[in-house]
Amino acid sequence: MSILDHLEKHGCYGRFVSIDHLQDLRNEVRTLHAEGQLDNDFFEEWLQSRVDPKTPRGMSKAKSILVAxxxxPVLIARFEWSGRTYDFTVPPTYGDYLRASNRTWRLLKGALAPKKYWIARAILPLKLLAVRSGLACYGKNNVTYISQLGSFYTLAALYTDYVSPEYHWQDKKMLSKCAVCKACQKACPTGAIGGDRILIHAEKCLPRFNERPSSKPFPDWIDPKAHNSLIGCMQCQRVCPYDREIIKWRELRARFSEEETDYLLKGKFSGDHAAAMDRRLKRAGLDLTSFPRNLEVLLESCAAETHDQ
Known part of the structure; x- marks a missing residue:
């Protein structure tokens, strides 16, 4: 059984890329930035660390990059507030990054056994790597999709000195239906999805603002009704035909009582209580840095809808 077959047997889908393409990957992101296709603030906040990361110990051994x-699922965090129960979503890509990385490591190590190979985590532009490897295709919404799971997966990458008998590297591809479908463009609450290129207009994308620390308020131009998740945004995935068969896959990960919700809304976090709360939030792909802002705006939106009714 091949290494990739072993991974797939356990529900993990992967491709190997030669280490020779590592610089190609980094240069591609730098070129997009230099050409103005990537907003400068977005590049510095989210991509700089993936283009110029710290090199892991033993990097000179690396022969391959595994992207998997x-x-x-969509994660659900449940809050009790003002006598009501609210379920708020966290998109699939947020919840299990560390778990996915650890799981990929274990599966690769198991597949390579009994031989001992060097393995190290790779901090890279994962979506671009997945598309270049042929594992995934871009959607018009700049989300990546694979045939088995739609967009309901978490990417991870590893360096290894294992030499794969087959490497993949190809041009970027977009899903075939995207050429004639405008569902995500119409659903995008901030107009970030254009029809002229694969890249979205990141400077307008909602996650860019709700992933920031709570101390940074939302810009006035964002409609309060645009907010739909505790972090990130699910609107384009909810309407995407490639996610139609899997969109209802959800998992309740955290529950918060009225008292705990009140604590999160006050925004004063310190000591053991804050540390314990942060651990609970992490199970749902969250942490205290986005509170109380993100929760406040969702609760206010729900209250406004109730009032309008």
Whole structure:
């Protein structure tokens, strides 16, 4: 059984890329930035660390990069507030990054056994790597999709000195239906998805703002009704035909009482209580840095809808 077959047997889908393409990957992101296709603030906040990361110990041994997709559901965090129960979503890509990375490591190590190979985590532009490897295709919404899971997965990448008998590297591809479908463009609450290129307009994309620390308020131009998840945004995935068969896959990961919700809304976090709360939030792909802002805006939106009714 091949290494990739072993991974697939366990529901993990992967491709090997030669280490020779590592610089190609980094240069491609730098070129997009230099050409103005990547907003400068977005590049510095989210991509700089993946283009110029710290090199892991033993990097000179690296022969291959494994990029892998692990299944991941929409996560639900449940809050009690003002006598009501609210379920708020966290998109699939947020919840299990560390778990996906650890799982991929274990599966690769097991597949390579009994031989001992060097393995190290790779901090890279994962979506671009997945598309270049042929594992995934871009959607018009700049989300990546694989045939087995739609967009419901978490990517991870590893360096290894294992030499794969087959490497993959190809041009970027977009899903075939995207050429004639405008569902995500119409659903995008901030107009970030254009029809002229694969890249979205990241400077307009909602996650860019709700992933920031809570101390940074949302810009006035964002409609309060645009907010739909505790972090990130699910609107384009909810309407995508490639996710139609899997969109209802959800998993309740965290529950918060009225008292705990009140604590999160006050925004004063310190000591053991804050540490314990942060651990609970991490099970749902969250942490205290986005509170109380993200929760406040969702609760306010729900209250406004109730009032309008």
């Amino acid at each position: 997709a692990n299944p991941a």
